Amino acid sequence: MTAAGDPVDDATLALLLEVAGTPKPGNVDRRRDLGDLRFESFLGGAVGAREGLELAAGGAAPVGDAFERAVVGMADRAGTNTQFGCLLLLVPLVRATVAGADASAGRSARAPSPAAVDRVTREATVDDAVAFYRAFEHVDVAVADPPADAAELDVRRGSDAAPTLRERGLTLRDVMALSADPxxxxxxxxxxxxxxxxxxPRTFRAAEWIRDDTGPLTDRAARAFLGLLAAEPDTLVAATHGLEAAREASARAAALLDGADGVGSETAAGVGGVDADAVHGADLNAADGLATAFVDEEINPGTTADITCAALYVALRRGAEVAP
Known part of the structure; x- marks a missing residue:
């Protein structure tokens, strides 16, 4: 067993591995740029986010402040929004990793658990929600319009939403719950x-896919991406192209999985409709053609990439290695 690595190093590596994985249809990877959004922008974003990830690992700063600092650093170094969603998942995972960790344990014993990260999100405060909203002032994030009765909580209001958040006593987890069940x-x-x-649940299931797969981690990440996309419609695709287009994109990804007939629709367990064998048998050569098609059609499953990044972090903490 390799000695435990630094959680911030593993989080940074997860950001780098996610963008290096190819093909991830519709997303920037080491072979594809999307207009002005370039592969190198993501490398810069990963480096720039480090200070915020260090705050998350330090344990003293609130998770909202750590997230906002990570977003500011990302935007400053990348010059654009590259990994906003990735950081939203990585910050609580890093905090969960270090909370009560045994420094003498191996990496797999110092991996975040579902229970630990659930505690982190449950302990989030109203101030964390305010910091989350402020983060939207630093970058342009594609989000769907909120319901008419929730206009005061539109994340695009940034700091202007703070009085509403405080008046209603909404924590960051409360805000997430509103988006999770629209x-x-x-x-x-x-x-x-x-x-x-x-x-x-999606993060930890996909981490198992990655850890138990073989070959380069970048290929494992690409296959996990396809599995996640096949299992559920992507939020960003639904926001930009509509829910039916997102469902169709999932069905097209499912067609590339070995023996995965019938997946590509929502399930109660999220990734429960896709098993590891189907993911590990994904046809990356065929996925290359789908990647070209998605880019041409401007279909960008960015939320699926976020969860892939989070899964890479957990897989690294559980013992996955970049070296054979």
Whole structure:
């Protein structure tokens, strides 16, 4: 067993491995840029986010402040929004890793658990919610319009939403719960928000796919991405193209998985409709063609990439290695 690595190092490595994995249809990878959004921008974003990740690992700073600092650093170094959603998942995972960790234990024993990260999100405060809203002032994030009765909680209001958050006593987890269950049939729930309120089930399941797979971690990440996309419609695709387009994108990803007939629709367990064998048998050569098609159609499953990044972090903490 390799000696335990630094959680911040592993979080940074997860950001780098996620963007280096290819093909991840519709997303920037080491072979594809998307207009002005370039591969190197993501490398810069990963480096710039480090100070915020260090705050998360330090344990003293609130998770909202750590997240906002990570977003500011990312935006300053990348010059744009590259990994906002990734950081939203990584910050509580890093905090959960160091909370009560035994420094003498091996890396796998110092991995975040679903129970630990659930405690972190449950302990989030109203101030954390305010910091989360402030983070939207630093970058342009593609989000769906909120329901008419929730206009005061539109994240695009940034700091202007703080009085409402404080008046209603909404913590960051409360805000995530609103996005996780939009109570609308014409939009997909926010998968990142669902992770926050459900104990990160997609992240931990995909981490198992990655850890138990073989070959380079970048290939494992690409296959896990396909599995996650096949299991559920992507939030960003639904926000930009509509729910039916997101469901179709999932079905197209499912077609690339070995023996995965019937996946590509929502399930109660999220990734429960896709098993590890199907993911490990994903056809990456065929996925290359789908990647080209998605780029041409401007289909960008960015939320799926966020969860892939979080899963890479957990897999690294559980013993996955970049070296054979």
């Amino acid at each position: 109570d609308r049939s014409d939009r997909a729930p926010d998968r990142n928000a669902q992770e926050w309120v459900e104990g990160f």
